[in-house]
Every structure is written in C-alpha cells, then in structure tokens.
C-alpha cells in the first residue's frame with residue numbers, strides 16, 4: 001500500500017508537470033544563469049535582452065534560446081533550455097509585467 005501510494009504521488013506529480021506545460025514551470029533560474037554565463041557570453045552579454053526586444057513571448061524566446069544553444073554546439077536538455085529561458089524572462093524580458 002505504501003509503495004502504491006508513493007507511486008501514485010510520483011505519477012500525479014509527473015502528469016502535473018506535463019499538464020502545466022508552461023515553458024517556465026519549475027525552472028531553476030540560478031542554474032539558467034550559470035549556464036548562460038558559461039556558454040552564451042562569448043558574443044554578447046545580457047545587455048541585448050530586455051523588454052525592447054522584438055521577442056514578445058516566452059515561446060518565441062525559448063525557441064531562440066534553443067536555436068542558439070544548438071548553433072553553439074551545446075546539447076542542452078529540455079530542462080536546461082527552460083532554465084536559461086526562465087532566467088532571461090525573470091531578469092530581462094519581464095513579459096508578464098510588460099503585458100499588465
């Protein structure tokens with residue numbers, strides 16, 4: 001019974017994460033910052049990121065991040081891509097605040 005419960009909780013959590021489906025859900029922005037600083041600052045700094053960008057949604061930003069990671073020969077997991085995207089949103093793009 002105990003194991004069964006643990007299993008259902010784990011399953012429920014996994015499904016919950018998928019169901020939320022947001023680009024940014026549960027991302028670790030500190031890890032995102034670390035990755036960005038390590039792998040993405042050879043051509044530009046974070047100065048190029050911000051609300052004035054033509055990128056206006058988390059989905060578009062995520063695509064951009066994913067593309068740059070691929071172009072840079074990095075093999076970022078979905079999670080790592082989300083972490084970096086979330087870091088850029090929270091600290092620079094601020095989509096939510098701009099919309100309000």
Ligand code: HEC
Pocket residue numbers: 036039040041042043044048049050053054055061064065068069070072074084
């Ligand atoms: C080879 C050089 C280079 C590397 C490495 C690089 N970038 Fe860029 N990045 C650029 C240039 C140049 C632009 C501006 C291009 C443009 O205006 O379309 C840019 C633009 C961007 C933008 C769009 C900025 C905006 O809001 O308009 C994002 C997001 C971005 N880079 C993310 C990353 C990430 C994440 C990494 C690390 C995986 C990375 N870049 C690595 C050269 C690079």
